[in-house]
Amino acid sequence: xxxxxxxxxxxxxxxxxxxxxxxxxxxxxxxxxxxxxxxxxxxxxxxxxxxxxxxxxxxxxxxxxxxxxxx
Numbered sequence: 001x002x003x004x005x006x007x008x009x010x011x012x013x014x015x016x017x018x019x020x021x022x023x024x025x026x027x028x029x030x031x032x033x034x035x036x037x038x039x040x041x042x043x044x045x046x047x048x049x050x051x052x053x054x055x056x057x058x059x060x061x062x063x064x065x066x067x068x069x070x071x
């Protein structure tokens with residue numbers, strides 16, 4: 001769960017930076033938001049949502065880890 005959270009967080013941050021600033025032209029094909037045709041024109045918003053989902057998943061993984069240690 002932690003690895004998937006980091007993956008989503010990096011996809012969101014990378015997609016946001018690449019869409020806004022055009023950096024990382026070589027990484028264009030590695031970003032999820034560029035492969036989903038229904039997100040055309042909404043890449044910035046989709047990257048933000050993906051990043052937030054990654055952050056939430058990381059928080060859930062940490063919470064589950066603390067709950068497991070406490071039990």
